[in-house]
Amino acid sequence: MSKAKPKRTLTLPLVALAIFLPLLAACGKPGDSSGGSGAAAGGGAAGKDNDQFVKFAQCLRQNGVPQWPDPVDGKFRIRPGSVDPNSPQVKAAAQKCKSSRPLVASAPSRSSAEVGPPTRPISRQARLTRPTRLDEGDGVIPDGVAVSVFDEERPAVGKLAPDLLDALRRAATDAEADGVEFRVNSGWRSPKYQQRLLQDAVVKYGSPEEAARWVSTPQTSAHVKGEGVDIGPKDAAAWLSEHGAPYGLCQIYRNEPWHYELRPDAVVGGCPPLYADPTEDPRMRR
Numbered sequence: 001m002s003k004a005k006p007k008r009t010l011t012l013p014l015v016a017l018a019i020f021l022p023l024l025a026a027c028g029k030p031g032d033s034s035g036g037s038g039a040a041a042g043g044g045a046a047g048k049d050n051d052q053f054v055k056f057a058q059c060l061r062q063n064g065v066p067q068w069p070d071p072v073d074g075k076f077r078i079r080p081g082s083v084d085p086n087s088p089q090v091k092a093a094a095q096k097c098k099s100s101r102p103l104v105a106s107a108p109s110r111s112s113a114e115v116g117p118p119t120r121p122i123s124r125q126a127r128l129t130r131p132t133r134l135d136e137g138d139g140v141i142p143d144g145v146a147v148s149v150f151d152e153e154r155p156a157v158g159k160l161a162p163d164l165l166d167a168l169r170r171a172a173t174d175a176e177a178d179g180v181e182f183r184v185n186s187g188w189r190s191p192k193y194q195q196r197l198l199q200d201a202v203v204k205y206g207s208p209e210e211a212a213r214w215v216s217t218p219q220t221s222a223h224v225k226g227e228g229v230d231i232g233p234k235d236a237a238a239w240l241s242e243h244g245a246p247y248g249l250c251q252i253y254r255n256e257p258w259h260y261e262l263r264p265d266a267v268v269g270g271c272p273p274l275y276a277d278p279t280e281d282p283r284m285r286r
């Protein structure tokens with residue numbers, strides 16, 4: 001429909017992405033929203049939304065982008081040559097104007113040359129806590145289900161690294177003779193599952209920094225690599241703490257007495273000193 005339109009304004013996906021990228025990044029995966037309910041092309045501006053756009057434009061102008069236009073019908077129309085939405089100045093200003101930045105529900109996928117206001121703003125909190133479809137295929141262990149190290153049909157167990165699984169099974173067999181039963185509380189996790197845990201931790205602990213003490217990213221997590229396992233209950237973790245080294249099974253973090261990884265050298269030399277928490281682990285630094 002806009003095919004015949006003269007090229008008076010910049011194409012938008014780029015513009016919108018440049019401006020809204022920080023927001024989208026802070027809110028997790030933008031592509032998840034199925035409905036695309038947010039930015040319908042040509043949707044009229046509700047008064048409140050338009051106010052947001054006006055405030056945002058004012059803020060950009062006050063922060064180093066004097067030529068940023070006011071919204072027209074709740075949309076920013078950027079004339080070529082007037083301002084480069086991809087410039088560092090615009091990005092820096094957009095960052096400073098975070099609080100007045102209009103919310104967008106998803107990355108615009110339309111080819112229109114206009115940014116429209118959202119029809120239904122989605123709060124950051126709502127986005128973070130919105131249910132993601134995760135199941136056993138992601139390594140989730142359903143509540144109340146006791147999973148043993150021998151339940152290899154469950155991805156959480158079956159996708160653990162073979163040498164870790166082998167060590168766990170030998171240890172579990174010997175522990176059983178001592179009357180102690182191992183349960184896998186968490187094993188292999190998909191990157192999606194790990195990302196969800198991280199998002200939940202940011203909400204729970206209030207900041208990414210504090211969350212990092214407890215939950216790794218999908219890129220750094222030993223669970224995602226199949227190289228970490230959380231063992232319960234307490235007496236099983238205690239058994240491993242005492243007897244794990246000859247199997248190469250070591251606790252890594254002082255704040256996670258349940259988390260074990262394979263350290264083959266431990267069979268001879270014992271387990272390495274503990275890190276206080278994951279932030280001390282060089283592997284976790286990006």
Ligand SMILES: [Zn+2]
Pocket residue numbers: 186223228229230256258259260
């Ligand atoms: Zn763990």
